Amino acid sequence: MKDKTETMKLWGGRFESGPSEVFQRFSWSLHFDRRLFGADIRGSQAYARALARVGILQDEEARAICDALASIPEPPADAPDEDIHTYVIRLLKEKAGGLADKIHTGRSRNEQVSLDTRLWLRDEIDRTTALLRGLMSALLDFAAKHTDTVVAGYTHVRRAQPVTWGHYLLAYFEMFARDHERFQQARTRVNRMPLGSGALAGSGFPVDREGIATELGFDGVTNNSMDVTADRDWALDYLSAASVCMMHMSRLAEDWILYSSDEFGWLELGDGVTSGSSLMPQKKNPDSLELIRGKCGRVFGAYTALFTTMKGLPMTYNRDMQEDKEPLFEAVDQLTMTLEMARGVVETTSLKAGPPQAAAEEGWLVATDLAEALSRAGVPFHQAHQVVGRLVLDSVKQGKKPGEWTGEELHAFDARFTPQMAALMNPAEGMKTRIARGGTAPETVRAALAEARRRLETMS
Numbered sequence: 001m002k003d004k005t006e007t008m009k010l011w012g013g014r015f016e017s018g019p020s021e022v023f024q025r026f027s028w029s030l031h032f033d034r035r036l037f038g039a040d041i042r043g044s045q046a047y048a049r050a051l052a053r054v055g056i057l058q059d060e061e062a063r064a065i066c067d068a069l070a071s072i073p074e075p076p077a078d079a080p081d082e083d084i085h086t087y088v089i090r091l092l093k094e095k096a097g098g099l100a101d102k103i104h105t106g107r108s109r110n111e112q113v114s115l116d117t118r119l120w121l122r123d124e125i126d127r128t129t130a131l132l133r134g135l136m137s138a139l140l141d142f143a144a145k146h147t148d149t150v151v152a153g154y155t156h157v158r159r160a161q162p163v164t165w166g167h168y169l170l171a172y173f174e175m176f177a178r179d180h181e182r183f184q185q186a187r188t189r190v191n192r193m194p195l196g197s198g199a200l201a202g203s204g205f206p207v208d209r210e211g212i213a214t215e216l217g218f219d220g221v222t223n224n225s226m227d228v229t230a231d232r233d234w235a236l237d238y239l240s241a242a243s244v245c246m247m248h249m250s251r252l253a254e255d256w257i258l259y260s261s262d263e264f265g266w267l268e269l270g271d272g273v274t275s276g277s278s279l280m281p282q283k284k285n286p287d288s289l290e291l292i293r294g295k296c297g298r299v300f301g302a303y304t305a306l307f308t309t310m311k312g313l314p315m316t317y318n319r320d321m322q323e324d325k326e327p328l329f330e331a332v333d334q335l336t337m338t339l340e341m342a343r344g345v346v347e348t349t350s351l352k353a354g355p356p357q358a359a360a361e362e363g364w365l366v367a368t369d370l371a372e373a374l375s376r377a378g379v380p381f382h383q384a385h386q387v388v389g390r391l392v393l394d395s396v397k398q399g400k401k402p403g404e405w406t407g408e409e410l411h412a413f414d415a416r417f418t419p420q421m422a423a424l425m426n427p428a429e430g431m432k433t434r435i436a437r438g439g440t441a442p443e444t445v446r447a448a449l450a451e452a453r454r455r456l457e458t459m460s
Protein backbone atom coordinates (compact mmCIF):
# COMPACT_ATOMS: atom_id res chain seq x y z
CA MET A 1 0.00 0.00 0.00
CA LYS A 2 1.24 3.48 -0.85
CA ASP A 3 2.31 5.83 1.91
CA LYS A 4 -0.81 7.81 2.66
CA THR A 5 0.54 10.35 5.14
CA GLU A 6 0.29 13.02 2.45
CA THR A 7 -3.47 12.70 2.65
CA MET A 8 -3.67 13.49 6.34
CA LYS A 9 -4.20 17.18 5.75
CA LEU A 10 -8.01 17.10 6.16
CA TRP A 11 -7.55 16.25 9.79
CA GLY A 12 -3.86 15.64 10.52
CA GLY A 13 -3.00 18.61 12.74
CA ARG A 14 -3.73 16.91 16.04
CA PHE A 15 -1.66 13.80 15.28
CA GLU A 16 2.03 13.12 15.75
CA SER A 17 2.06 10.05 13.54
CA GLY A 18 -0.12 8.59 10.80
CA PRO A 19 -2.47 5.62 10.81
CA SER A 20 -1.07 2.10 10.88
CA GLU A 21 -1.08 0.10 7.68
CA VAL A 22 -3.71 -2.29 8.99
CA PHE A 23 -5.95 0.56 10.15
CA GLN A 24 -5.75 2.10 6.71
CA ARG A 25 -6.70 -1.15 5.04
CA PHE A 26 -9.45 -1.70 7.55
CA SER A 27 -11.08 1.71 7.51
CA TRP A 28 -10.43 3.49 4.26
CA SER A 29 -13.26 3.38 1.79
CA LEU A 30 -12.11 4.87 -1.51
CA HIS A 31 -12.14 1.49 -3.23
CA PHE A 32 -15.94 1.47 -2.96
CA ASP A 33 -17.09 5.03 -2.27
CA ARG A 34 -15.40 6.07 -5.52
CA ARG A 35 -18.87 5.50 -6.96
CA LEU A 36 -19.89 8.76 -5.31
CA PHE A 37 -17.27 10.69 -7.30
CA GLY A 38 -19.73 12.46 -9.63
CA ALA A 39 -22.03 13.36 -6.75
CA ASP A 40 -19.12 14.66 -4.67
CA ILE A 41 -18.05 16.98 -7.50
CA ARG A 42 -21.59 18.30 -8.12
CA GLY A 43 -22.17 18.79 -4.40
CA SER A 44 -18.85 20.59 -3.92
CA GLN A 45 -19.53 22.91 -6.85
CA ALA A 46 -22.96 23.79 -5.46
CA TYR A 47 -21.40 24.39 -2.04
CA ALA A 48 -18.75 26.70 -3.51
CA ARG A 49 -21.43 28.74 -5.26
CA ALA A 50 -23.44 28.88 -2.03
CA LEU A 51 -20.37 30.17 -0.17
CA ALA A 52 -20.02 32.87 -2.83
CA ARG A 53 -23.65 33.91 -2.36
CA VAL A 54 -22.92 34.74 1.29
CA GLY A 55 -19.56 36.39 0.60
CA ILE A 56 -17.28 33.69 2.06
CA LEU A 57 -15.82 33.21 -1.42
CA GLN A 58 -15.47 35.88 -4.08
CA ASP A 59 -17.40 35.10 -7.25
CA GLU A 60 -14.15 34.57 -9.20
CA GLU A 61 -12.88 32.28 -6.46
CA ALA A 62 -16.02 30.19 -6.59
CA ARG A 63 -15.77 30.04 -10.36
CA ALA A 64 -12.13 28.94 -10.18
CA ILE A 65 -13.03 26.26 -7.64
CA CYS A 66 -15.91 24.99 -9.79
CA ASP A 67 -13.68 24.85 -12.88
CA ALA A 68 -10.98 23.05 -10.95
CA LEU A 69 -13.54 20.57 -9.58
CA ALA A 70 -14.81 19.93 -13.11
CA SER A 71 -11.29 19.05 -14.26
CA ILE A 72 -10.67 16.40 -11.59
CA PRO A 73 -10.47 12.92 -13.12
CA GLU A 74 -12.07 9.80 -11.63
CA PRO A 75 -9.79 8.46 -8.90
CA PRO A 76 -7.15 6.09 -10.28
CA ALA A 77 -7.01 2.58 -8.82
CA ASP A 78 -3.99 3.43 -6.65
CA ALA A 79 -5.19 6.80 -5.31
CA PRO A 80 -3.75 7.12 -1.79
CA ASP A 81 -6.77 8.72 -0.11
CA GLU A 82 -9.00 7.77 2.79
CA ASP A 83 -12.27 8.30 0.98
CA ILE A 84 -13.77 10.00 -2.06
CA HIS A 85 -14.20 13.33 -0.26
CA THR A 86 -10.53 13.40 0.73
CA TYR A 87 -9.49 12.47 -2.81
CA VAL A 88 -11.52 15.31 -4.33
CA ILE A 89 -10.11 17.87 -1.88
CA ARG A 90 -6.54 16.71 -2.50
CA LEU A 91 -6.96 17.05 -6.25
CA LEU A 92 -8.69 20.39 -5.80
CA LYS A 93 -5.66 21.62 -3.88
CA GLU A 94 -3.37 20.42 -6.64
CA LYS A 95 -5.42 22.35 -9.18
CA ALA A 96 -6.64 25.42 -7.31
CA GLY A 97 -3.96 25.82 -4.67
CA GLY A 98 -4.80 27.71 -1.46
CA LEU A 99 -8.33 28.50 -2.70
CA ALA A 100 -9.23 24.88 -2.04
CA ASP A 101 -8.69 25.39 1.68
CA LYS A 102 -11.83 27.54 1.78
CA ILE A 103 -14.22 24.98 0.29
CA HIS A 104 -14.49 23.12 3.56
CA THR A 105 -15.60 26.24 5.46
CA GLY A 106 -18.34 25.04 7.76
CA ARG A 107 -18.58 21.74 5.93
CA SER A 108 -18.05 18.30 7.39
CA ARG A 109 -17.70 14.97 5.68
CA ASN A 110 -20.50 13.80 7.94
CA GLU A 111 -22.99 15.89 5.98
CA GLN A 112 -21.10 15.60 2.71
CA VAL A 113 -21.39 11.82 2.71
CA SER A 114 -25.13 12.13 3.31
CA LEU A 115 -25.43 14.59 0.43
CA ASP A 116 -23.38 12.48 -1.97
CA THR A 117 -25.20 9.27 -1.14
CA ARG A 118 -28.60 10.95 -1.49
CA LEU A 119 -27.68 12.50 -4.85
CA TRP A 120 -26.32 9.21 -6.14
CA LEU A 121 -29.26 7.18 -4.86
CA ARG A 122 -31.83 9.58 -6.26
CA ASP A 123 -30.38 9.13 -9.73
CA GLU A 124 -30.27 5.37 -9.28
CA ILE A 125 -33.92 5.35 -8.19
CA ASP A 126 -34.83 7.22 -11.37
CA ARG A 127 -32.83 4.75 -13.46
CA THR A 128 -34.19 1.61 -11.81
CA THR A 129 -37.81 2.77 -11.75
CA ALA A 130 -37.51 3.30 -15.52
CA LEU A 131 -36.33 -0.32 -15.81
CA LEU A 132 -39.24 -1.41 -13.62
CA ARG A 133 -41.67 0.37 -15.95
CA GLY A 134 -40.06 -1.51 -18.84
CA LEU A 135 -40.75 -4.81 -17.11
CA MET A 136 -44.34 -3.76 -16.39
CA SER A 137 -44.85 -2.79 -20.00
CA ALA A 138 -43.58 -6.20 -21.15
CA LEU A 139 -46.04 -7.90 -18.79
CA LEU A 140 -48.90 -5.88 -20.28
CA ASP A 141 -47.86 -6.83 -23.82
CA PHE A 142 -47.89 -10.51 -22.83
CA ALA A 143 -51.24 -10.07 -21.05
CA ALA A 144 -52.76 -8.40 -24.13
CA LYS A 145 -52.27 -11.66 -26.06
CA HIS A 146 -54.08 -13.67 -23.40
CA THR A 147 -57.02 -11.75 -21.96
CA ASP A 148 -59.24 -14.72 -22.85
CA THR A 149 -56.84 -17.65 -22.51
CA VAL A 150 -58.05 -20.03 -19.81
CA VAL A 151 -55.49 -21.57 -17.46
CA ALA A 152 -55.65 -23.23 -14.08
CA GLY A 153 -55.30 -20.95 -11.07
CA TYR A 154 -53.76 -22.49 -7.95
CA THR A 155 -53.94 -22.34 -4.20
CA HIS A 156 -51.68 -24.65 -2.14
CA VAL A 157 -50.19 -25.68 -5.52
CA ARG A 158 -53.49 -27.50 -6.12
CA ARG A 159 -55.76 -26.65 -9.04
CA ALA A 160 -58.30 -24.20 -7.69
CA GLN A 161 -60.33 -22.14 -10.17
CA PRO A 162 -59.96 -21.21 -13.83
CA VAL A 163 -58.45 -17.80 -14.55
CA THR A 164 -57.14 -16.18 -17.71
CA TRP A 165 -53.41 -15.97 -18.28
CA GLY A 166 -53.86 -12.23 -18.75
CA HIS A 167 -55.45 -11.97 -15.31
CA TYR A 168 -52.52 -13.86 -13.81
CA LEU A 169 -50.01 -11.49 -15.46
CA LEU A 170 -51.95 -8.43 -14.32
CA ALA A 171 -51.57 -9.69 -10.73
CA TYR A 172 -47.82 -9.20 -11.12
CA PHE A 173 -48.40 -5.83 -12.75
CA GLU A 174 -50.18 -4.74 -9.56
CA MET A 175 -47.34 -5.98 -7.36
CA PHE A 176 -44.80 -4.08 -9.46
CA ALA A 177 -47.03 -0.98 -9.48
CA ARG A 178 -46.89 -0.96 -5.68
CA ASP A 179 -43.13 -1.45 -5.86
CA HIS A 180 -42.96 1.58 -8.12
CA GLU A 181 -44.93 3.57 -5.55
CA ARG A 182 -42.60 2.39 -2.77
CA PHE A 183 -39.53 3.51 -4.75
CA GLN A 184 -41.12 6.93 -5.33
CA GLN A 185 -41.96 7.23 -1.65
CA ALA A 186 -38.37 6.35 -0.76
CA ARG A 187 -37.25 9.00 -3.26
CA THR A 188 -39.19 11.75 -1.50
CA ARG A 189 -37.32 10.99 1.72
CA VAL A 190 -33.96 10.61 -0.03
CA ASN A 191 -34.41 13.88 -1.90
CA ARG A 192 -33.82 16.34 0.97
CA MET A 193 -30.69 18.50 0.99
CA PRO A 194 -28.52 17.94 4.10
CA LEU A 195 -25.61 20.42 3.63
CA GLY A 196 -25.56 23.08 6.32
CA SER A 197 -25.72 20.46 9.06
CA GLY A 198 -21.98 20.60 9.77
CA ALA A 199 -20.48 17.72 11.71
CA LEU A 200 -23.66 17.44 13.81
CA ALA A 201 -24.53 20.86 15.24
CA GLY A 202 -25.38 22.84 12.12
CA SER A 203 -23.37 25.34 10.12
CA GLY A 204 -21.69 28.30 11.80
CA PHE A 205 -21.89 30.16 8.49
CA PRO A 206 -24.97 31.62 6.86
CA VAL A 207 -24.98 29.08 3.99
CA ASP A 208 -27.79 29.41 1.53
CA ARG A 209 -29.20 25.93 2.05
CA GLU A 210 -32.32 26.47 -0.07
CA GLY A 211 -30.18 27.71 -2.96
CA ILE A 212 -28.07 24.54 -2.86
CA ALA A 213 -31.23 22.44 -2.74
CA THR A 214 -32.68 24.17 -5.79
CA GLU A 215 -29.44 23.96 -7.74
CA LEU A 216 -29.10 20.23 -7.10
CA GLY A 217 -32.75 19.41 -7.75
CA PHE A 218 -33.72 18.54 -4.18
CA ASP A 219 -37.34 18.93 -3.05
CA GLY A 220 -36.25 20.93 -0.01
CA VAL A 221 -33.78 20.96 2.88
CA THR A 222 -33.53 18.69 5.91
CA ASN A 223 -34.83 20.04 9.21
CA ASN A 224 -32.32 18.96 11.85
CA SER A 225 -28.54 18.74 11.72
CA MET A 226 -28.28 15.93 14.27
CA ASP A 227 -30.85 13.88 12.40
CA VAL A 228 -28.88 14.31 9.15
CA THR A 229 -25.59 13.10 10.57
CA ALA A 230 -27.15 10.28 12.59
CA ASP A 231 -29.60 8.52 10.32
CA ARG A 232 -29.76 6.45 7.16
CA ASP A 233 -33.42 5.47 7.34
CA TRP A 234 -33.94 6.83 3.84
CA ALA A 235 -31.39 4.29 2.57
CA LEU A 236 -33.30 1.60 4.46
CA ASP A 237 -36.53 2.77 2.79
CA TYR A 238 -34.87 2.18 -0.54
CA LEU A 239 -33.44 -1.19 0.48
CA SER A 240 -36.84 -2.23 1.77
CA ALA A 241 -38.53 -1.26 -1.50
CA ALA A 242 -35.78 -3.04 -3.44
CA SER A 243 -36.21 -6.17 -1.31
CA VAL A 244 -39.96 -6.30 -1.89
CA CYS A 245 -39.48 -5.77 -5.62
CA MET A 246 -36.88 -8.55 -5.73
CA MET A 247 -39.28 -10.79 -3.79
CA HIS A 248 -41.93 -10.21 -6.44
CA MET A 249 -39.52 -11.01 -9.26
CA SER A 250 -38.38 -14.09 -7.36
CA ARG A 251 -41.95 -15.36 -7.09
CA LEU A 252 -42.58 -14.74 -10.77
CA ALA A 253 -39.37 -16.66 -11.47
CA GLU A 254 -40.46 -19.53 -9.25
CA ASP A 255 -43.84 -19.72 -11.03
CA TRP A 256 -42.24 -19.80 -14.43
CA ILE A 257 -39.63 -22.35 -13.47
CA LEU A 258 -42.56 -24.61 -12.56
CA TYR A 259 -44.79 -23.64 -15.48
CA SER A 260 -42.00 -24.24 -18.01
CA SER A 261 -41.11 -27.63 -16.51
CA ASP A 262 -41.88 -30.87 -18.37
CA GLU A 263 -44.47 -31.64 -15.67
CA PHE A 264 -46.49 -28.47 -16.38
CA GLY A 265 -45.46 -27.86 -19.98
CA TRP A 266 -47.22 -24.49 -20.11
CA LEU A 267 -44.46 -22.06 -21.01
CA GLU A 268 -41.78 -22.08 -23.67
CA LEU A 269 -38.83 -19.97 -22.53
CA GLY A 270 -36.71 -18.24 -25.17
CA ASP A 271 -33.42 -19.90 -26.14
CA GLY A 272 -31.68 -16.65 -25.29
CA VAL A 273 -32.49 -16.89 -21.58
CA THR A 274 -31.94 -20.62 -21.02
CA SER A 275 -28.86 -22.82 -20.78
CA GLY A 276 -27.96 -26.34 -21.82
CA SER A 277 -26.28 -29.04 -19.78
CA SER A 278 -22.66 -30.02 -20.29
CA LEU A 279 -23.68 -33.66 -19.90
CA MET A 280 -27.37 -34.09 -20.79
CA PRO A 281 -27.98 -33.08 -24.39
CA GLN A 282 -31.75 -32.72 -24.05
CA LYS A 283 -31.68 -30.08 -21.30
CA LYS A 284 -32.99 -26.52 -21.63
CA ASN A 285 -32.59 -25.11 -18.15
CA PRO A 286 -34.27 -21.95 -16.78
CA ASP A 287 -31.03 -20.51 -15.36
CA SER A 288 -32.07 -16.88 -15.87
CA LEU A 289 -35.12 -17.45 -13.67
CA GLU A 290 -33.15 -19.38 -11.09
CA LEU A 291 -30.66 -16.53 -10.85
CA ILE A 292 -33.46 -13.99 -10.48
CA ARG A 293 -34.68 -16.09 -7.54
CA GLY A 294 -31.13 -16.47 -6.24
CA LYS A 295 -30.15 -12.82 -6.41
CA CYS A 296 -33.18 -11.91 -4.33
CA GLY A 297 -31.33 -13.30 -1.31
CA ARG A 298 -28.43 -10.92 -1.87
CA VAL A 299 -30.69 -7.87 -1.76
CA PHE A 300 -32.39 -9.12 1.42
CA GLY A 301 -28.86 -9.54 2.78
CA ALA A 302 -28.00 -5.92 1.93
CA TYR A 303 -31.13 -4.71 3.70
CA THR A 304 -30.43 -6.83 6.75
CA ALA A 305 -26.80 -5.67 6.81
CA LEU A 306 -27.62 -1.96 6.98
CA PHE A 307 -30.57 -2.48 9.30
CA THR A 308 -28.30 -4.32 11.69
CA THR A 309 -25.54 -1.72 11.37
CA MET A 310 -27.90 1.10 12.34
CA LYS A 311 -29.47 -0.65 15.30
CA GLY A 312 -28.03 0.63 18.56
CA LEU A 313 -25.85 3.47 17.19
CA PRO A 314 -25.69 6.36 19.66
CA MET A 315 -26.36 9.87 18.38
CA THR A 316 -25.02 11.17 16.02
CA TYR A 317 -22.44 10.17 13.37
CA ASN A 318 -20.46 7.00 13.99
CA ARG A 319 -18.01 5.48 11.59
CA ASP A 320 -20.16 2.35 11.48
CA MET A 321 -22.30 4.33 9.05
CA GLN A 322 -19.60 4.10 6.40
CA GLU A 323 -20.88 0.53 6.10
CA ASP A 324 -24.06 1.88 4.46
CA LYS A 325 -22.55 2.16 1.02
CA GLU A 326 -21.57 -1.35 0.00
CA PRO A 327 -25.04 -2.80 0.77
CA LEU A 328 -26.64 0.06 -1.15
CA PHE A 329 -24.36 -0.43 -4.14
CA GLU A 330 -24.91 -4.18 -4.01
CA ALA A 331 -28.70 -3.79 -3.90
CA VAL A 332 -28.77 -1.28 -6.76
CA ASP A 333 -26.53 -3.50 -8.92
CA GLN A 334 -28.50 -6.66 -8.28
CA LEU A 335 -31.83 -4.91 -8.73
CA THR A 336 -30.70 -3.31 -11.99
CA MET A 337 -29.53 -6.56 -13.52
CA THR A 338 -32.53 -8.50 -12.27
CA LEU A 339 -35.01 -6.00 -13.70
CA GLU A 340 -33.27 -6.17 -17.07
CA MET A 341 -33.20 -9.96 -16.99
CA ALA A 342 -36.83 -10.29 -15.90
CA ARG A 343 -37.92 -8.09 -18.78
CA GLY A 344 -35.83 -10.16 -21.19
CA VAL A 345 -37.51 -13.35 -19.97
CA VAL A 346 -41.03 -11.91 -20.15
CA GLU A 347 -40.44 -10.66 -23.70
CA THR A 348 -39.25 -14.04 -24.98
CA THR A 349 -41.62 -16.43 -23.19
CA SER A 350 -44.73 -17.84 -24.83
CA LEU A 351 -47.72 -19.69 -23.42
CA LYS A 352 -48.40 -23.03 -25.09
CA ALA A 353 -51.91 -23.93 -26.18
CA GLY A 354 -52.62 -27.45 -24.89
CA PRO A 355 -51.41 -28.16 -21.35
CA PRO A 356 -52.68 -25.06 -19.50
CA GLN A 357 -56.11 -25.50 -21.09
CA ALA A 358 -56.12 -29.21 -20.20
CA ALA A 359 -55.13 -28.38 -16.62
CA ALA A 360 -58.13 -26.07 -16.39
CA GLU A 361 -60.51 -28.62 -17.93
CA GLU A 362 -59.54 -31.79 -16.13
CA GLY A 363 -58.98 -30.81 -12.54
CA TRP A 364 -62.52 -30.02 -11.36
CA LEU A 365 -61.67 -26.32 -11.25
CA VAL A 366 -65.28 -25.76 -12.30
CA ALA A 367 -66.62 -27.12 -8.99
CA THR A 368 -67.01 -23.65 -7.51
CA ASP A 369 -68.84 -22.43 -10.64
CA LEU A 370 -71.32 -25.31 -10.30
CA ALA A 371 -71.88 -24.66 -6.60
CA GLU A 372 -72.44 -20.97 -7.29
CA ALA A 373 -74.89 -21.79 -10.09
CA LEU A 374 -76.89 -23.98 -7.68
CA SER A 375 -76.81 -21.23 -5.15
CA ARG A 376 -78.06 -18.70 -7.71
CA ALA A 377 -80.90 -21.16 -8.41
CA GLY A 378 -81.90 -20.99 -4.76
CA VAL A 379 -79.96 -23.85 -3.13
CA PRO A 380 -78.31 -22.52 0.06
CA PHE A 381 -74.57 -22.33 -0.63
CA HIS A 382 -73.54 -24.81 2.02
CA GLN A 383 -75.90 -27.44 0.54
CA ALA A 384 -74.74 -26.62 -2.98
CA HIS A 385 -71.15 -27.13 -1.80
CA GLN A 386 -72.08 -30.58 -0.44
CA VAL A 387 -73.84 -31.67 -3.61
CA VAL A 388 -70.96 -30.66 -5.86
CA GLY A 389 -68.50 -32.27 -3.47
CA ARG A 390 -70.37 -35.56 -3.88
CA LEU A 391 -70.39 -35.12 -7.66
CA VAL A 392 -66.60 -34.64 -7.64
CA LEU A 393 -66.09 -37.67 -5.37
CA ASP A 394 -68.27 -39.81 -7.61
CA SER A 395 -66.47 -38.62 -10.75
CA VAL A 396 -63.02 -39.20 -9.27
CA LYS A 397 -64.03 -42.75 -8.34
CA GLN A 398 -65.37 -43.41 -11.84
CA GLY A 399 -62.45 -41.65 -13.55
CA LYS A 400 -64.94 -39.31 -15.24
CA LYS A 401 -63.83 -35.84 -16.34
CA PRO A 402 -66.07 -32.77 -15.95
CA GLY A 403 -66.61 -32.48 -19.71
CA GLU A 404 -67.93 -36.05 -19.87
CA TRP A 405 -71.08 -35.25 -17.88
CA THR A 406 -74.22 -34.65 -19.99
CA GLY A 407 -77.03 -32.39 -18.76
CA GLU A 408 -79.33 -35.40 -18.27
CA GLU A 409 -76.75 -37.31 -16.25
CA LEU A 410 -76.16 -34.29 -14.09
CA HIS A 411 -79.88 -33.81 -13.42
CA ALA A 412 -80.18 -37.53 -12.68
CA PHE A 413 -77.29 -37.30 -10.19
CA ASP A 414 -79.16 -34.64 -8.22
CA ALA A 415 -82.39 -33.05 -9.36
CA ARG A 416 -81.25 -29.66 -8.15
CA PHE A 417 -78.83 -29.57 -11.12
CA THR A 418 -80.64 -28.36 -14.24
CA PRO A 419 -79.47 -29.92 -17.53
CA GLN A 420 -78.26 -26.44 -18.63
CA MET A 421 -75.76 -26.42 -15.81
CA ALA A 422 -73.65 -28.92 -17.77
CA ALA A 423 -72.43 -25.93 -19.80
CA LEU A 424 -70.45 -24.94 -16.72
CA MET A 425 -68.26 -28.01 -17.17
CA ASN A 426 -66.39 -25.83 -19.67
CA PRO A 427 -64.07 -23.67 -17.49
CA ALA A 428 -64.48 -20.68 -19.81
CA GLU A 429 -68.20 -20.55 -18.97
CA GLY A 430 -68.28 -19.95 -15.23
CA MET A 431 -65.44 -17.49 -15.57
CA LYS A 432 -67.79 -15.13 -17.38
CA THR A 433 -69.62 -14.47 -14.11
CA ARG A 434 -66.52 -13.03 -12.43
CA ILE A 435 -67.17 -9.52 -13.64
CA ALA A 436 -66.83 -7.70 -10.31
CA ARG A 437 -63.92 -5.26 -10.51
CA GLY A 438 -60.66 -7.16 -10.03
CA GLY A 439 -62.11 -10.46 -11.29
CA THR A 440 -61.06 -12.77 -14.11
CA ALA A 441 -63.99 -12.52 -16.55
CA PRO A 442 -62.31 -11.83 -19.92
CA GLU A 443 -64.20 -8.56 -20.43
CA THR A 444 -63.13 -7.43 -16.95
CA VAL A 445 -59.54 -8.41 -17.70
CA ARG A 446 -59.63 -6.41 -20.94
CA ALA A 447 -60.85 -3.36 -19.05
CA ALA A 448 -58.22 -3.89 -16.34
CA LEU A 449 -55.53 -4.14 -18.99
CA ALA A 450 -56.58 -0.87 -20.63
CA GLU A 451 -56.65 0.78 -17.22
CA ALA A 452 -53.20 -0.61 -16.38
CA ARG A 453 -51.80 0.84 -19.59
CA ARG A 454 -53.19 4.25 -18.71
CA ARG A 455 -51.72 4.03 -15.23
CA LEU A 456 -48.31 3.00 -16.55
CA GLU A 457 -48.27 6.03 -18.84
CA THR A 458 -48.78 8.37 -15.90
CA MET A 459 -46.01 6.80 -13.81
CA SER A 460 -42.59 8.42 -13.90
Ligand code: ARG
Residues within 6 Å of the ligand: 029, 083, 109, 110, 113, 317, 319, 321, 322, 323
Ligand atom coordinates in the same frame (compact mmCIF):
# COMPACT_ATOMS: atom_id res chain seq x y z
N1 ARG B 1 -16.08 7.87 4.66
C1 ARG B 1 -16.93 8.36 5.69
C2 ARG B 1 -18.32 7.68 5.64
O1 ARG B 1 -18.62 7.08 4.67
C3 ARG B 1 -17.09 9.82 5.55
C4 ARG B 1 -17.35 10.52 6.82
C5 ARG B 1 -16.17 10.46 7.67
N2 ARG B 1 -16.37 11.17 8.85
C6 ARG B 1 -15.64 10.94 9.93
N3 ARG B 1 -15.91 11.62 10.97
N4 ARG B 1 -14.71 10.02 9.93
O2 ARG B 1 -19.09 7.74 6.56
